[in-house]
Amino acid sequence: MEQPIHQLQYCLQCLAFIVSKICKDLSMSQFDWSQIRVIVTGGAGFLGSHLVKHLEELGAKDIIIPRSKQYDLREKEAVIRLFEDHPDVDMVIHLAATVGGIAANRKNPGLFFYDNIMMGTLLLENARRYGVKKFVGIGTICEYPKITPIPFKEENLWEGYPEETNAPYGIAKKALLVQGQAYREEFGYNAIHVLPTNLYGPGDNFDLETSHVIPALIRKMIEAKENGTNSVTLFGDGSPTREFLYVKDAARGIAMAAADYNDGDPVNLGSGFEISIKDLAELIAELTEFDGDIVWDTDKPNGQPRRNVDVSKAKALFDFEAEIKFREGLRELVNWYLANREIADATIPEKTG
Numbered sequence: 001m002e003q004p005i006h007q008l009q010y011c012l013q014c015l016a017f018i019v020s021k022i023c024k025d026l027s028m029s030q031f032d033w034s035q036i037r038v039i040v041t042g043g044a045g046f047l048g049s050h051l052v053k054h055l056e057e058l059g060a061k062d063i064i065i066p067r068s069k070q071y072d073l074r075e076k077e078a079v080i081r082l083f084e085d086h087p088d089v090d091m092v093i094h095l096a097a098t099v100g101g102i103a104a105n106r107k108n109p110g111l112f113f114y115d116n117i118m119m120g121t122l123l124l125e126n127a128r129r130y131g132v133k134k135f136v137g138i139g140t141i142c143e144y145p146k147i148t149p150i151p152f153k154e155e156n157l158w159e160g161y162p163e164e165t166n167a168p169y170g171i172a173k174k175a176l177l178v179q180g181q182a183y184r185e186e187f188g189y190n191a192i193h194v195l196p197t198n199l200y201g202p203g204d205n206f207d208l209e210t211s212h213v214i215p216a217l218i219r220k221m222i223e224a225k226e227n228g229t230n231s232v233t234l235f236g237d238g239s240p241t242r243e244f245l246y247v248k249d250a251a252r253g254i255a256m257a258a259a260d261y262n263d264g265d266p267v268n269l270g271s272g273f274e275i276s277i278k279d280l281a282e283l284i285a286e287l288t289e290f291d292g293d294i295v296w297d298t299d300k301p302n303g304q305p306r307r308n309v310d311v312s313k314a315k316a317l318f319d320f321e322a323e324i325k326f327r328e329g330l331r332e333l334v335n336w337y338l339a340n341r342e343i344a345d346a347t348i349p350e351k352t353g
Helices: 002-029 046-057 074-084 102-107 110-130 169-189 212-226 247-260 277-288 312-318 326-339 341-346
Strands: 039-040 063-065 091-094 134-140 188-196 198-200 232-233 241-246 266-269 274-276 293-297
Touching: 039 046, 046 063, 046 247, 063 091, 063 232, 074 110, 091 110, 102 110, 110 134, 110 169, 110 232, 134 169, 134 247, 169 188, 188 247, 198 212, 198 247, 198 326, 212 232, 212 277, 212 326, 241 247, 241 277, 241 326, 247 312, 266 312, 274 277, 277 326, 326 341
Parallel strands: 039 063, 039 091, 091 134, 134 188, 188 266, 198 241, 232 293
Antiparallel strands: 241 274
16 A cells, blocks of 8 residues: 555655746746847847847847947936836846956955946936846856855855955955845835856956956967967966856747846856866867966966855746756857958957947
8 A cells, every 4th residue: 555655745746846947937938039129238248149149039129238438327317217218117127247257356356446436326217217127237256255065056155255366356246236125115116137257158258457267268368379478477376267158048048037037145157167268278278279388377367266046036936947968168269260350359348348
């Protein structure tokens, strides 16, 4: 008798799971992007261009992309004009940022803090004032404390100070989370906060002064190979680890959160895959066919020791999982760069819109 009862319990559990999945899928499928008027700040940038394309694929027809020449999002008057020029907006997805790698963060900490805190503060406040129903704030992995238990869980966010070289940028972004939570408490405003890990993919910034680690390594190794240079020199000692998320996965995850997540707690968006900078450099050397030496400049900073996030919350709340395997995405980026070098090498990312 005991065995049939266990079998019945198992069948009921399976049935409950199936019903739950169907209900979840139905609720998620009800969001109709074709009826949404959305502002995507930074919509012409690296992540933004992929997000806009994905939203269009989902049926979005009314996407507003403010450009910095017309709307300097650091200025109150420009942000007010943005909402005056585009009434009846349903949603703002705020991607615009002044960003860069370790070198750029060390060189411009004040600029990175000011630009990012002003853009976020003004956009969220005026989205609320102009009756925009939802604000999707895109944060950063740099918001986490320098020493955070692995994997980073959202509840660890306030357990210490961010890594020093990224702190001004990370704290400016973290302020947007606090502002959104405060507005939810006082005004009942629907602001959410998503924390993507380091992104990579086609359209990335390859300017060596401001780029992040993957495009910088790809460009350095390809140029060294072409110039007959037998070594490349990299920051630190190669020991830090990073987690990378393919940009098309990030765009898909942001769209899913924008459609189906409506709570004030931050949510990680990542791949769950961690790799050391040393192993990353060796993998990029392999993919670019660079066979020279990799020299580590230990007088330069390493940055945060480890980055790897817990991705279970995004899966549970809006069913997001990364799809692109790291080696596959990296190979696609190398091929994209080789096919688009003239554009990639010459492009300086737009900072504020």
